[in-house]
Amino acid sequence: MEKIGFIGLGIMGKPMALNLLKAGFAVGVLSTSKASAELEDAGAKTWPNASKLASEHDIVITMLPDSPQVEDLVNGQHGVSSGIKAGALFIDMSTISPSVARNLYQILQQKGVEALDAPVSGGQVGAEGGTLSIMVGGTEGAFQRALPVFQAMGKNIVHIGEPGAGQTTKACNQMIVGMTIQAVAEAFTLAGNAGVDLAKMREVLLGGFAQSRILDLHGQRIIDGNFKPGFKIKLHQKDINIALQSGKELNLSLPGTECMAGQMKAAMDQGNGELDHSALFLTMKK
Numbered sequence: 552m553e554k555i556g557f558i559g560l561g562i563m564g565k566p567m568a569l570n571l572l573k574a575g576f577a578v579g580v581l582s583t584s585k586a587s588a589e590l591e592d593a594g595a596k597t598w599p600n601a602s603k604l605a606s607e608h609d610i611v612i613t614m615l616p617d618s619p620q621v622e623d624l625v626n627g628q629h630g631v632s633s634g635i636k637a638g639a640l641f642i643d644m645s646t647i648s649p650s651v652a653r654n655l656y657q658i659l660q661q662k663g664v665e666a667l668d669a670p671v672s673g674g675q676v677g678a679e680g681g682t683l684s685i686m687v688g689g690t691e692g693a694f695q696r697a698l699p700v701f702q703a704m705g706k707n708i709v710h711i712g713e714p715g716a717g718q719t720t721k722a723c724n725q726m727i728v729g730m731t732i733q734a735v736a737e738a739f740t741l742a743g744n745a746g747v748d749l750a751k752m753r754e755v756l757l758g759g760f761a762q763s764r765i766l767d768l769h770g771q772r773i774i775d776g777n778f779k780p781g782f783k784i785k786l787h788q789k790d791i792n793i794a795l796q797s798g799k800e801l802n803l804s805l806p807g808t809e810c811m812a813g814q815m816k817a818a819m820d821q822g823n824g825e826l827d828h829s830a831l832f833l834t835m836k837k
C-alpha cells in the first residue's frame with residue numbers, strides 16, 4: 552500500500568486522514584498541526600515540515616482553506632515541491648481556483664510528479680462517514696493510482712477530465728448550492744411576510760418540482776433559526792469568488808453568481824461569516 556502524507560487537519564481533513572488510517576494506509580502528518588496528537592494516537596507518524604513529509608511519502612494530500620495556502624504549502628520555504636520525489640503523486644482536495652490547480656500541475660510535472668485536483672462535496676458528515684463525493688481533474692493514470700485512496704474517503708468518485716476540471720466542477724456545485732439557498736431564503740421571506748406557515752409550505756413543496764436537499768435541510772434550518780455551521784458563509788464566499796473569476800477568465804457573464812457574490816458580501820458585512828450558509832436568509836429585509 553502506498554504511504555500517504557496528509558496536510559491540513561481541519562474540519563474536513565482530520566476525519567479524512569483518520570479514514571485513511573482505518574483503511575490500513577500508513578499516514579504521515581505535520582507535527583506542527585493542532586490535531587497531530589489525535590492522529591498519532593490513531594497510528595500516524597509526524598514530520599517537522601512539508602518538505603520532509605513529502606520526501607518520505609508516495610502520495611501527498613492537501614486539505615487547506617484556499618488557493619494561497621495551497622500555493623504557499625507547495626512552493627514556499629520547506630514546501631512540498633522542495634522535498635517531493637519524482638514518481639510521487641500530489642493530490643489537492645481543498646476547494647481552490649481551477650487556474651491555480653492547473654498551474655500547480657505544471658510546476659509538479661517538471662519534477663516528474665503527477666498532480667490531481669480532487670475537491671469534495673458532502674461536508675463534515677461525509678468526511679466523517681467516508682461518503683464524500685470526489686470530483687477529479689488530472690490524467691487517467693494518476694486517477695487510477697489514487698482510486699483506492701479516494702475509496703477510503705468517499706463513495707461517489709468521478710474522473711471529470713483534465714487538470715483543473717475537478718475544481719471547475721466544484722465551483723459549479725457551489726453556484727448551484729448558493730443560488731438554491733438564496734431561492735429558498737427569498738421564498739421563505741415572501742411567505743413569512745404574507746402570513747404563510749413556513750413548515751406547512753416546506754412540507755408541501757418537498758412533494759413537487761421545487762423539491763431539493765436544500766429546501767429540505769436548509770429550509771428546516773431557516774424555520775428553526777439554526778445557523779450553526781455546517782458550511783460557513785466565509786468559505787462559500789471564497790467559492791463564489793472562484794466561480795466568478797473562472798467566468799471572467801472565459802469571458803462569460805454569470806449574472807446569478809454576481810448576485811450571489813453580493814448576497815455573500817452582505818452576510819459577511821452583517822458579521823455572519825462564521826455562520827452556516829443558510830444564514831443568507833438573515834440578509835433578507837423582513
Ligand code: NAD
Pocket residue numbers: 558559560561562563564581584614615616617620623624644645646647671672673674675781782783786
Ligand atoms: P478548516 O479551516 O477547518 O481546515 C483547514 C486546515 O488547514 C486547518 O486545520 C488549518 O490549521 C490548516 N492549515 C492552514 N494553512 C496551513 C498550512 N500552511 N500548513 C498546514 N496546515 C494549514 O477548513 P475545512 O472546513 O476543513 O475546509 C478545507 C477545504 O475543504 C476548504 O477549501 C473548503 O472550502 C473545503 N470544503 C469544506 C467543506 C465543509 O463542509 N467544511 C465541504 C467541502 C469542501
